[in-house]
Amino acid sequence: MKIITVEEDIINFLSQIENTIENTIDEVGGVVIFEGRVRRDLDVHSIEYQGDKEMIFVQGEMILKEAIEKFQIIDAILIHRLGYVKVGELSIWIRCSAKHRKEAYASSQFIIDNVKKLLPIWKKEHLQNGESHWIM
Amino acid sequence: MMRMNNNNNNNNNNKIFGLVLVGGKSERMGTDKGQLKHPHQDQHQLGYSYDLLSNFCDKVFVSCREDQKELPYLKDYPQIHDQHEFTLEGKIRGPIVGILSSLNKIKIEVKDDFSLLVLACDMPYVDEKVLQYLIQSHQQQQQQQQESKNFLVSCFINPDTDKAWPEPLCAIYDYSAKKYLQEILFEREIKCPRKMLSILLEEKKLVNMIKLPASSEKALLNINTKEDYEKHRELRDMNITVKVKYYAILGEKTGISEENIFFKGKNLHHLYNFLDQKYQFSNVISKDKLRVAVNSRYVDFDYILEGAETVMFIPPIAGG
Numbered sequence: 001m002k003i004i005t006v007e008e009d010i011i012n013f014l015s016q017i018e019n020t021i022e023n024t025i026d027e028v029g030g031v032v033i034f035e036g037r038v039r040r041d042l043d044v045h046s047i048e049y050q051g052d053k054e055m056i057f058v059q060g061e062m063i064l065k066e067a068i069e070k071f072q073i074i075d076a077i078l079i080h081r082l083g084y085v086k087v088g089e090l091s092i093w094i095r096c097s098a099k100h101r102k103e104a105y106a107s108s109q110f111i112i113d114n115v116k117k118l119l120p121i122w123k124k125e126h127l128q129n130g131e132s133h134w135i136m
Numbered sequence: 137m138m139r140m141n142n143n144n145n146n147n148n149n150n151k152i153f154g155l156v157l158v159g160g161k162s163e164r165m166g167t168d169k170g171q172l173k174h175p176h177q178d179q180h181q182l183g184y185s186y187d188l189l190s191n192f193c194d195k196v197f198v199s200c201r202e203d204q205k206e207l208p209y210l211k212d213y214p215q216i217h218d219q220h221e222f223t224l225e226g227k228i229r230g231p232i233v234g235i236l237s238s239l240n241k242i243k244i245e246v247k248d249d250f251s252l253l254v255l256a257c258d259m260p261y262v263d264e265k266v267l268q269y270l271i272q273s274h275q276q277q278q279q280q281q282q283e284s285k286n287f288l289v290s291c292f293i294n295p296d297t298d299k300a301w302p303e304p305l306c307a308i309y310d311y312s313a314k315k316y317l318q319e320i321l322f323e324r325e326i327k328c329p330r331k332m333l334s335i336l337l338e339e340k341k342l343v344n345m346i347k348l349p350a351s352s353e354k355a356l357l358n359i360n361t362k363e364d365y366e367k368h369r370e371l372r373d374m375n376i377t378v379k380v381k382y383y384a385i386l387g388e389k390t391g392i393s394e395e396n397i398f399f400k401g402k403n404l405h406h407l408y409n410f411l412d413q414k415y416q417f418s419n420v421i422s423k424d425k426l427r428v429a430v431n432s433r434y435v436d437f438d439y440i441l442e443g444a445e446t447v448m449f450i451p452p453i454a455g456g
Binding site (some may be wrong): 038049051052055059080092117119124135 | 263387425429432451454
């Protein structure tokens with residue numbers, strides 16, 4: 001189980017932690033990876049994510065623990081991007097590994113839903129015209 | 137709060153040492169006053185006084201009796217014990233013995249002249265502001281009178297005493313004051329430091345008497361009895377310090393990411409109201425849109441604070 005916040009492109013970060021992700025546990029029969037991305041919008045230039053790392057860790061751990069228990073999955077990893085994120089870049093990366101695909105999909109959905117409800121992360125849209133506002 | 141670096145600010149290059157007095161018998165309190173929890177802080181009174189003096193002094197010592205030296209709450213602090221020669225052959229004890237012993241002991245170590253900032257551990261309302269005021273006044277006087285060097289002690293006029301007595305237990309003593317204090321002790325056998333300072337003031341004009349800053353008039357209250365102490369502990373219910381973190385629209389409104397807040401109240405409604413008054417949060421977001429967390433966990437606004445928690449008011453989140 002891992003909860004990580006990064007201030008660089010998640011794609012680049014993933015290559016650094018590749019070796020630490022369990023790939024070899026025999027019991028794993030299905031892995032679901034969810035990627036959230038900053039989508040293209042005519043007006044939006046970039047997104048700024050602000051978050052309280054301490055509380056992200058506490059709340060993130062509660063979410064992942066609950067997912068692992070509730071769906072009896074083998075492992076879960078959650079990475080959230082902070083700082084400025086360009087269109088097309090990843091904002092979140094969730095990996096659920098389970099015996100079967102059903103639990104892997106269900107737990108992935110459970111985690112992203114709870115992230116949106118509980119993680120203290122705020123999003124500010126920076127527009128092409130130079131204006132910006134917090135999404136509330 | 138600005139902290140003094142006396143190496144830069146002290147114009148005659150005197151070092152300032154600190155001395156916390158904990159040697160009293162605390163008979164009326166029934167327990168060592170230094171060991172008692174500070175009425176509003178999460179540390180004992182000795183720890184509070186020691187940390188406070190450390191902000192201003194080159195080194196801080198604790199004045200205590202030899203028989204206290206192994207007490208668990210004391211043993212890790214640098215101590216100066218009462219020296220026999222100042223006890224009039226064991227006849228007296230009290231703060232003046234601690235002050236004279238310390239002036240004597242520190243002089244042997246540092247050789248140069250120095251000033252001693254003295255604070256009794258049972259004055260929990262003395263804070264950084266009060267000490268800074270005292271030190272600044274002392275240094276200004278020294279500067280103005282460097283030739284004649286008239287004032288050897290700077291102290292506050294204690295407004296809680298009947299005739300505006302000098303307060304000797306929150307004061308600065310230059311090393312040169314030692315010989316005068318010693319004279320009064322040895323020759324007149326006067327051991328009350330308040331009387332000693334009055335004599336120094338009236339007969340020798342050696343004392344710089346300072347009026348407390350207007351907002352700190354209660355700073356010299358001291359707590360001697362269990363009843364007093366309980367009364368001051370009760371006030372704790374109304375005065376709480378918490379760390380508050382600000383993010384997103386609230387961070388923009390306050391212009392800072394976190395701060396310590398000292399406020400009157402018990403729960404998060406009270407804290408919110410206090411902050412709303414200070415920063416006008418309601419101009420940018422209504423209270424019913426905010427959630428709140430204490431120590432990284434979501435709680436209700438009715439949550440009762442104890443003090444020292446980290447609080448975050450949470451505007452609508454948008455992670456994922």
